[in-house]
Amino acid sequence: MKARRANSRERILAAAADVARETGPGSLSLDAVASRAGVSKGGLLYNFPTKAKLMQSLVEDYLKAFEQAMEARTAVAGHESALAAYIKLSADECEEPQPSASWIFSAIAEDPEFLTPIKSFKRQLFERLKGETNDLSALLVCFLAIEGMRSMNLFDSDVLSKDERQLLTSSLLEIAG
Numbered sequence: 001m002k003a004r005r006a007n008s009r010e011r012i013l014a015a016a017a018d019v020a021r022e023t024g025p026g027s028l029s030l031d032a033v034a035s036r037a038g039v040s041k042g043g044l045l046y047n048f049p050t051k052a053k054l055m056q057s058l059v060e061d062y063l064k065a066f067e068q069a070m071e072a073r074t075a076v077a078g079h080e081s082a083l084a085a086y087i088k089l090s091a092d093e094c095e096e097p098q099p100s101a102s103w104i105f106s107a108i109a110e111d112p113e114f115l116t117p118i119k120s121f122k123r124q125l126f127e128r129l130k131g132e133t134n135d136l137s138a139l140l141v142c143f144l145a146i147e148g149m150r151s152m153n154l155f156d157s158d159v160l161s162k163d164e165r166q167l168l169t170s171s172l173l174e175i176a177g
Contacts, residue, residue: 009047011037013061016054030054052110056117063121083129083142083176090146091169094153095162104154122147135177142172 015037020028030051034044048054066089073085080088108114126143133139145168152158160168 008037008039008043012039012044012047012054013057016058017061020058028055050110052114056111056114059114060117063117067121067125081176082132083139084173086125086129087142087146087169087172087176090150091165094149094158094165138175138177142176145172 012033016028016033019032019036023032028051030041030044033054034041037044044054048057069089070082070085073080073089074082104114129139129143130136149158149160149165149168152160158165
């Protein structure tokens with residue numbers, strides 16, 4: 001059976017993610033993305049009429065991948081709770097260096113709806129975690145601590161050492177049960 005060939009939209013998103021990782025999302029150029037994806041700039045603009053729409057799609061893709069990774073970790077019965085999967089996946093991401101997040105402010109200024117999929121994802125995730133726990137206070141502590149750690153990482157304001165992040169993660173996993 002032939003492997004399914006990625007469509008141009010998928011190729012563009014993969015190329016944009018690569019370029020963003022290499023140069024930082026704020027320095028992402030549509031020309032560089034089109035070139036990397038092997039499409040014309042017109043083809044890119046057909047799929048993503050603005051840079052903001054491309055960035056929003058990248059964020060939505062990331063959220064979908066994060067959700068799939070959580071599902072994969074919790075799919076094995078008794079393997080890991082959704083909260084533990086969320087803590088571990090988030091902690092792992094925080095160990096990876098992130099490019100400057102200044103591009104987020106540009107994206108929000110251009111399109112205030114940029115944050116809508118993020119807010120929606122976080123709300124659904126929190127509701128899911130709430131539905132799977134009997135201890136709302138433990139969930140609140142874990143969720144807010146992880147979101148704080150993710151924010152520090154995103155905005156390059158992390159004051160914790162690697163050992164302190166690992167201690168926090170271990171503590172949160174204990175609290176999560």
